[in-house]
Amino acid sequence: MEQDLPGSQHMPASESAAIPALSVTGVSHAYGHHHALADVSFDVASGRFTALLGLNGAGKSTLVSLITRLYGIQTGHISIFGHDIDRAPGLALRQLGVVFQPRTLDLDLSVMQNLLYHAALQGIARGGARARSTDMLARIGLTERADSKVRALSGGQMRRVEIARALLHRPRLLLLDEATVGLDVEARADILRHIRLLIADEGIGVLWATHLLDEISADDDVVILHHGRVLTRGAVSHILSQTETSDLDAGFRRLTIAADRRGDAR
Amino acid sequence: MSTANTVLPARGFGIGGYVTCLTGILWRESLRFLHQRERFISALVRPLVWLFIFAAGFRQVLGISIIPPYETYILYEVYIAPGLIAMIQLFNGMQSSLSMVYDREMGNMRTLLVSPLPRWFLLLSKLLAGTLVSLLQVFAFLLIAWFWDITPPPLGYLTVLPALILCGLMLGALGMLISSGIRQLENFAGVMNFVIFPMFFASSALYPLWRVQEGSPLLYYVCLCNPFTHAVELIRFALYGQINWLSLAVVAACTAMFTLGAILAYDPGRGFARRAPAGGET
Numbered sequence: 001m002e003q004d005l006p007g008s009q010h011m012p013a014s015e016s017a018a019i020p021a022l023s024v025t026g027v028s029h030a031y032g033h034h035h036a037l038a039d040v041s042f043d044v045a046s047g048r049f050t051a052l053l054g055l056n057g058a059g060k061s062t063l064v065s066l067i068t069r070l071y072g073i074q075t076g077h078i079s080i081f082g083h084d085i086d087r088a089p090g091l092a093l094r095q096l097g098v099v100f101q102p103r104t105l106d107l108d109l110s111v112m113q114n115l116l117y118h119a120a121l122q123g124i125a126r127g128g129a130r131a132r133s134t135d136m137l138a139r140i141g142l143t144e145r146a147d148s149k150v151r152a153l154s155g156g157q158m159r160r161v162e163i164a165r166a167l168l169h170r171p172r173l174l175l176l177d178e179a180t181v182g183l184d185v186e187a188r189a190d191i192l193r194h195i196r197l198l199i200a201d202e203g204i205g206v207l208w209a210t211h212l213l214d215e216i217s218a219d220d221d222v223v224i225l226h227h228g229r230v231l232t233r234g235a236v237s238h239i240l241s242q243t244e245t246s247d248l249d250a251g252f253r254r255l256t257i258a259a260d261r262r263g264d265a266r
Numbered sequence: 267m268s269t270a271n272t273v274l275p276a277r278g279f280g281i282g283g284y285v286t287c288l289t290g291i292l293w294r295e296s297l298r299f300l301h302q303r304e305r306f307i308s309a310l311v312r313p314l315v316w317l318f319i320f321a322a323g324f325r326q327v328l329g330i331s332i333i334p335p336y337e338t339y340i341l342y343e344v345y346i347a348p349g350l351i352a353m354i355q356l357f358n359g360m361q362s363s364l365s366m367v368y369d370r371e372m373g374n375m376r377t378l379l380v381s382p383l384p385r386w387f388l389l390l391s392k393l394l395a396g397t398l399v400s401l402l403q404v405f406a407f408l409l410i411a412w413f414w415d416i417t418p419p420p421l422g423y424l425t426v427l428p429a430l431i432l433c434g435l436m437l438g439a440l441g442m443l444i445s446s447g448i449r450q451l452e453n454f455a456g457v458m459n460f461v462i463f464p465m466f467f468a469s470s471a472l473y474p475l476w477r478v479q480e481g482s483p484l485l486y487y488v489c490l491c492n493p494f495t496h497a498v499e500l501i502r503f504a505l506y507g508q509i510n511w512l513s514l515a516v517v518a519a520c521t522a523m524f525t526l527g528a529i530l531a532y533d534p535g536r537g538f539a540r541r542a543p544a545g546g547e548t
Contacts, residue, residue: 120290
């Protein structure tokens with residue numbers, strides 16, 4: 001169902017490929033004397049699944065808050081499809097769909113009401129918003145729950161609604177912060193399958209912040225964040241050859257232990 | 267990792283996008299209000315208790331002389347009605363800020379703040395939505411008060427509207443400003459003790475200022491400096507089709523100041539955005 005939604009942007013595939021969906025350059029952030037991020041740089045390409053991998057406390061949520069402009073950038077630059085998040089926040093945020101770590105749905109409103117509210121925040125008029133919401137609910141298999149209160153949904157269903165909501169305005173970059181935390185194995189697999197289908201179907205770029213290595217597949221890109229620093233970034237195969245290991249788990253351990261020994265820790 | 271040399275074509279929002287966003291926020295706040303019947307009932311019961319019980323008991327103690335905008339002697343209930351209206355708006359403003367703190371703790375606030383529309387516009391829309399909710403409460407109160415012989419001129423119900431909107435915005439903006447400085451819901455109880463009660467009691471809501479001056483000149487000046495006093499007086503005069511220019515100026519200036527403060531406080535890089543996240547997120 002193609003609609004001319006305010007968030008949708010049309011451009012040649014070649015041009016799209018040339019621009020990183022997300023570019024993070026030299027970003028540092030501190031809470032008082034506590035340094036949460038130090039000189040973080042990486043890109044997320046369109047049509048790629050990029051995992052932001054790090055243990056709890058690595059700085060993933062701080063980075064997500066900076067990318068979504070919940071926090072102001074202290075040092076460095078972040079741009080989404082070339083739009084600087086500080087200088088052109090409106091244009092940058094229009095390209096971005098976000099699923100935050102905490103649940104951000106209004107529990108007392110219905111699924112459809114939540115989607116319509118989000119559509120309004122994106123400037124999508126009611127008629128288009130309802131059609132697009134119906135379309136998205138069909139895609140995530142929750143059409144029959146459109147009028148249910150969010151409170152009545154399972155954790156996995158809520159996450160799917162949040163993903164549908166994040167995609168309502170046709171963003172070209174999807175950012176998910178620990179989106180599978182608290183879900184059972186089946187729900188986690190289901191969410192990941194949806195995201196990978198989206199990449200294949202629509203060519204959007206995805207930044208998937210996680211501490212779970214089993215959510216990363218062999219052909220994904222990975223950014224390993226540890227104590228606020230990027231230890232390495234690139235395709236899984238690149239990280240394996242760099243660390244001379246046969247699986248990402250071992251490679252991750254080798255990198256983080258070496259960083260701790262070097263004293264990269266804050 | 268290359269840095270982009272080109273960007274996606276820029277396309278801003280037209281006026282329609284802003285209107286859609288504003289109506290969406292108004293719609294959502296109204297829905298939430300309608301879903302919270304207890305909130306509506308308690309918002310009404312509070313001033314009604316003051317009107318039915320406190321005012322009835324106090325009527326014999328406190329005599330009200332003829333003071334503007336009243337042209338005759340009035341009952342004490344009539345005198346405190348504007349103060350109770352302002353009290354509804356004060357509590358509603360603080361309730362809105364409480365819900366902002368709650369939304370922030372629960373994460374709902376992020377949905378609002380990552381909208382591509384300008385943040386000042388989002389916050390103003392939120393303020394307007396809170397004001398709309400307070401108007402519903404005020405007119406429900408006025409309807410009940412009418413049966414209690416509090417009957418301002420019929421035109422007063424219309425002329426009071428702009429005053430209510432302005433006062434609603436001022437008190438909502440104050441609540442928003444306060445909410446930016448509160449990190450946890452538990453801390454909100456302090457707002458009751460340090461903001462709501464002092465603002466309400468150190469004002470002309472319950473007693474005329476000349477009475478206060480007789481009792482304590484210092485308190486009189488405190489009341490004069492209290493923006494809530496001017497909200498009460500603005501509403502009082504508007505309810506009788508008159509304008510209290512000093513109160514209008516004070517309320518307008520405070521509205522601008524509190525709104526600007528709230529916008530700055532919610533701006534990334536300033537105020538709340540700089541603080542470390544709660545709940546173990548890093």
